[in-house]
Amino acid sequence: MGFPDRIERTVELAHPPARVWAALTTAEGLAGWFGNEAGIDLQPGGSAWMKWNEEGFTAQMRVERVEEPRVFGFTWHIYGLPDDDPRRTYVEFTLEPAAGGTRLTVVESGFAQLPDEAFGEAVDGNTKGWASELAELADYLDAA
Amino acid sequence: MPPDIEAIAEQVFVALADPSRRAILAALASGGPATATDLAGRLPITRQAIAKHLALLAEAGLVRAEPGERRRVRYRLRSAPMQVAQQFLAALARDWDSPLGALKDHLDRGAREPAAPPLHGTSRS
Numbered sequence: 693m694g695f696p697d698r699i700e701r702t703v704e705l706a707h708p709p710a711r712v713w714a715a716l717t718t719a720e721g722l723a724g725w726f727g728n729e730a731g732i733d734l735q736p737g738g739s740a741w742m743k744w745n746e747e748g749f750t751a752q753m754r755v756e757r758v759e760e761p762r763v764f765g766f767t768w769h770i771y772g773l774p775d776d777d778p779r780r781t782y783v784e785f786t787l788e789p790a791a792g793g794t795r796l797t798v799v800e801s802g803f804a805q806l807p808d809e810a811f812g813e814a815v816d817g818n819t820k821g822w823a824s825e826l827a828e829l830a831d832y833l834d835a836a
Numbered sequence: 837m838p839p840d841i842e843a844i845a846e847q848v849f850v851a852l853a854d855p856s857r858r859a860i861l862a863a864l865a866s867g868g869p870a871t872a873t874d875l876a877g878r879l880p881i882t883r884q885a886i887a888k889h890l891a892l893l894a895e896a897g898l899v900r901a902e903p904g905e906r907r908r909v910r911y912r913l914r915s916a917p918m919q920v921a922q923q924f925l926a927a928l929a930r931d932w933d934s935p936l937g938a939l940k941d942h943l944d945r946g947a948r949e950p951a952a953p954p955l956h957g958t959s960r961s
Contacts, residue, residue: 695842696927703936707943715939725942726935771929772922779923798936803927804841807920 697804706793713761716785727751734758740766754780762787770803779805841920847896848921856881857889861898861913869902869912 705712715721722730727742733755734740740753757765765784773779781802788795851857859879864870867878872890876883890911893899898918899911 695845695924699927699930699932701932701936703940705940705943711943712939715943725938770923771926773919773926777919796936796939798932800930800932803923803930805923806841807844807916 695804698799698801699803700797700799702795702797704790704793705796709761709787709789709794712787712794712796713764716764716787717758717760756782757784767802779807841923844897844917844920845924848898848917851893851896851898852921854889856885857893860886860889860893864899864911864913869910871908871910873907875911 715725717732717734719730719732722732722740722742728745729743730741732738732740732753736756736758738755740755741750742753743750751768753766753768755764755766757763763784763786765782767780767782769775770777770779770781779802781800783798783800786797786799788797851861856879859881860875863875863878870878872883872887875881875886875890879886881889890899890901894901894911896917898914900914902910902912904910
């Protein structure tokens, strides 16, 4: 059946990396396109949140990587699992300067963690398992 | 041996593909642990068929039989496999296209114009 662990998207933005970086990593920026309200302590280990008023939903994030203006990563809860479930997915934004602006890639990984896997383990360094998922990912994306 | 996450999810989806088993799981989820006889009283399924489905569900780890006298064994839903299936659904339900579209619009609009109310999971224009 193919259990997708990783979701990847790339978009070309006609704006310099510094501007995209601000949209991704500041409370004002995040509240401008992602949530209705947001807060962020921009440092590894810092906490961040976004609130969607209409849905009455708040996402709590933990900032993991801050390499301005190239890489911003955070973890968050897997939607639908109980609040006390330790499993989280890792979201990483990569900004690359491109002709006329920025190439932004977002990768969210960790959907296929084992239930008893310790928090954090699936996030770092577990690239071997993902490599075999990439072919399936390609099929998944093609089908989408 | 670690559990095979895909095998666990598949068992959940196989179980859910059958309407009788869906009804049994739904009854256990909404009403709590029950015996095959209890379930036969609540569902339009014979006790024999229910017992067969419960045995299959127990084999797959989706329900657990609580110790008790024969015919009074109560079955309880096990949520762990459901949560594995939920992970799979979370991956399918994850929508990055809409937020990235919203980001693009947000940047293109510039800082001068007020932002429209952002909606999670729906595209904005």
